[in-house]
Amino acid sequence: MALTHEDVRKIATLARLRFSAEEEERLAGQLAEIVDYIDQLQSFAGEAPAADAPGMREMADVPHECLPRERFLANAPASLDGFLLVPEVKGGGDA
Amino acid sequence: MPDLWELSVEEIAARVRRREVSASEVLESCLARTAQVEPLIGAYLEIFENESRARAAEIDRRLAAGEDPGPLAGVPVALKDNLSLEGRAVTCGSRILAGYVAPYTATAVERLIAAGAVPVGRANMDEFAMGSSCENSAWQKTRNPWDLATVPGGSSGGPAAAVAAGSVPLSFGSDTGGSIRQPAALCGIVGVKPSYGRVSRYGLVAFASSLDQIGPFARDVRGAALGLQAIAGADPNDATSAEVPVADYLEGIEEGIAGLKVGVIREIDPSRLGGDVAANWRASLDRLTALGAELVEVSVPSVEAAIAVYYVIATSEASANLARFDGVRYGRRSPEADNLADLYFESRSEGFGPEVKRRIMLGTFALSSGYYEAYYGRARGVLERMRHELDAAFRTADLLATPTTPSTAFRLGEKVDDPLAMYLSDVFTTPASLTGLPALAVPSGTDANGLPLSLQILGRPFDEAGVLRAARAFERQMGWVVAPGFREAERV
Numbered sequence: 001m002a003l004t005h006e007d008v009r010k011i012a013t014l015a016r017l018r019f020s021a022e023e024e025e026r027l028a029g030q031l032a033e034i035v036d037y038i039d040q041l042q043s044f045a046g047e048a049p050a051a052d053a054p055g056m057r058e059m060a061d062v063p064h065e066c067l068p069r070e071r072f073l074a075n076a077p078a079s080l081d082g083f084l085l086v087p088e089v090k091g092g093g094d095a
Numbered sequence: 096m097p098d099l100w101e102l103s104v105e106e107i108a109a110r111v112r113r114r115e116v117s118a119s120e121v122l123e124s125c126l127a128r129t130a131q132v133e134p135l136i137g138a139y140l141e142i143f144e145n146e147s148r149a150r151a152a153e154i155d156r157r158l159a160a161g162e163d164p165g166p167l168a169g170v171p172v173a174l175k176d177n178l179s180l181e182g183r184a185v186t187c188g189s190r191i192l193a194g195y196v197a198p199y200t201a202t203a204v205e206r207l208i209a210a211g212a213v214p215v216g217r218a219n220m221d222e223f224a225m226g227s228s229c230e231n232s233a234w235q236k237t238r239n240p241w242d243l244a245t246v247p248g249g250s251s252g253g254p255a256a257a258v259a260a261g262s263v264p265l266s267f268g269s270d271t272g273g274s275i276r277q278p279a280a281l282c283g284i285v286g287v288k289p290s291y292g293r294v295s296r297y298g299l300v301a302f303a304s305s306l307d308q309i310g311p312f313a314r315d316v317r318g319a320a321l322g323l324q325a326i327a328g329a330d331p332n333d334a335t336s337a338e339v340p341v342a343d344y345l346e347g348i349e350e351g352i353a354g355l356k357v358g359v360i361r362e363i364d365p366s367r368l369g370g371d372v373a374a375n376w377r378a379s380l381d382r383l384t385a386l387g388a389e390l391v392e393v394s395v396p397s398v399e400a401a402i403a404v405y406y407v408i409a410t411s412e413a414s415a416n417l418a419r420f421d422g423v424r425y426g427r428r429s430p431e432a433d434n435l436a437d438l439y440f441e442s443r444s445e446g447f448g449p450e451v452k453r454r455i456m457l458g459t460f461a462l463s464s465g466y467y468e469a470y471y472g473r474a475r476g477v478l479e480r481m482r483h484e485l486d487a488a489f490r491t492a493d494l495l496a497t498p499t500t501p502s503t504a505f506r507l508g509e510k511v512d513d514p515l516a517m518y519l520s521d522v523f524t525t526p527a528s529l530t531g532l533p534a535l536a537v538p539s540g541t542d543a544n545g546l547p548l549s550l551q552i553l554g555r556p557f558d559e560a561g562v563l564r565a566a567r568a569f570e571r572q573m574g575w576v577v578a579p580g581f582r583e584a585e586r587v
Contacts, residue, residue: 003460007460008456010463011459011460012456014459014463015414015443015455015459016418016443017440017443017444017447017455017456018440018441018444019444019452027453030453030514030515031453031456031457033514034457034514034515035457035460037402037403037515038406038407038470039403040403041400041403041404041407041470041473041474041477042469042473044397044473044477045477045480046473046475046477046478046479047476047479048476049476049478049479050479057334057338059331067198067199071198074196075195075196075198075424075426076423076424076425077422077423077425077426077427077428078428084424086423086435086438087432087433087434087435087437087438088433088434088435089435090434091434091437092432092433092434092435092437092440
């Protein structure tokens with residue numbers, strides 16, 4: 001199937017990615033080629049997936065020690081008084 | 096007398112435990128070999144010189160005190176750059192994780208250390224394990240020790256090249272659609288993708304959580320068996336690790352495959368393989384027959400859809416897993432953003448490389464409203480069918496055999512601009528990933544250009560022992576395939 005530039009921009013927004021016009025052009029072509037290949041799936045009959053994946057089990061719901069805050073925050077790009085710091089929450093984002 | 100770096104995993108551990116050589120002597124030999132070959136190969140992103148020396152010295156102290164450091168005593172190992180070792184960087188081959196330091200150690204790595212192994216470095220990989228050539232690493236290219244103009248395969252190209260070049264006898268990677276088996280094949284070594292659930296993924300950077308498994312690389316089957324033994328088994332920190340008993344993989348490994356039924360998938364058409372691959376494939380089947388196995392034909396029609404299914408399932412899961420890289424809690428934060436939404440967009444757009452973005456886009460598309468049923472839903476359905484077809488095949492056959500890859504090592508740059516051609520490298524490895532079966536790549540000779548070829552052996556769920564036994568029988572018949580410039584050490 002053909003992917004329009006509009007499609008690519010919509011998916012990019014969902015994926016929280018931005019592309020230059022040139023990147024968008026290349027990506028539209030590459031994704032269309034890959035999706036064309038994947039479209040062969042439409043000619044394969046599937047079966048209903050099992051309700052639960054084999055071998056899965058639930059973890060016991062009991063409190064346990066987690067990573068100490070300071071060790072977690074050591075990898076944070078910015079923090080303040082033991083909390084993660086982010087820029088203003090309002091605005092931006094519509095690609 | 097071979098140098099210490101040439102010895103097998105088993106030989107090193109045995110000599111260290113008998114105190115014929117020290118762990119420090121083994122390590123120095125491997126570090127010297129690494130210094131010699133690394134400028135040509137580029138397998139490592141970092142070498143833990145001081146830390147590995149301290150660990151080897153500690154093993155020697157314990158031996159001197161009469162303790163047994165374990166079945167991998169003094170064995171130097173390389174770790175793929177997506178396995179956490181507390182206090183060391185882990186970047187998953189990506190700029191978005193530049194500067195990230197692991198706050199805890201992966202269960203598999205903890206078990207290796209508990210078994211006496213000595214981690215010597217962090218090895219290169221395709222960014223977020225997405226690729227078949229190691230060329231998608233944000234940091235460097237890795238070259239194939241058999242021919243420096245060719246790729247080592249991927250995504251675990253660094254760990255595979257490190258073992259093939261003799262820098263370490265054992266290394267560990269992860270396999271989501273072939274990322275252990277394909278580089279093992281291209282580098283002429285043994286690589287094992289265990290059953291889904293066999294090895295804990297706690298501390299492995301997630302790519303596609305229903306597929307990812309950690310597994311070993313070694314130059315011989317017994318070495319790979321020892322490596323797997325050390326890391327296998329359930330872990331309370333990974334709810335997907337299975338409570339299935341772990342067999343002793345060396346016990347019975349020499350028993351051969353006489354009388355076993357080896358399934359050959361009818362839908363794999365040799366005429367679509369490269370000439371040498373097809374001829375080698377037939378020769379490998381003859382070897383299995385000569386070893387007393389009976390070849391049986393099985394039908395798995397859905398294998399033809401395996402790549403399509405894989406690239407929907409894996410990218411869908413990746414698009415969800417990689418949503419956590421948002422510039423807030425860890426990893427790269429864009430200095431450009433002045434509000435939170437822009438922070439997400441800018442950090443991700445600056446931090447991820449082209450292949451990772453392509454796959455996030457594809458997965459987001461497959462999961463998006465209006466396309467979900469046609470792509471993700473359909474892929475899940477075909478996957479279920481594949482599972483049933485393979486279940487049926489394993490009612491007739493004890494093992495399945497296929498080529499590991501459709502071609503030998505390709506040239507650096509050859510496929511880098513053609514994502515779909517790169518994806519097609521995974522044609523034989525994706526079925527075992529999708530259905531969670533154990534699978535192993537074992538060298539099966541060389542092509543006209545002297546590049547390694549490989550046989551893939553698949554087993555029933557959790558029958559790693561059966562797969563290893565078959566591979567060992569094949570290896571004994573085949574003889575070791577030894578990389579040029581690599582002197583052949585004593586065989587075990």
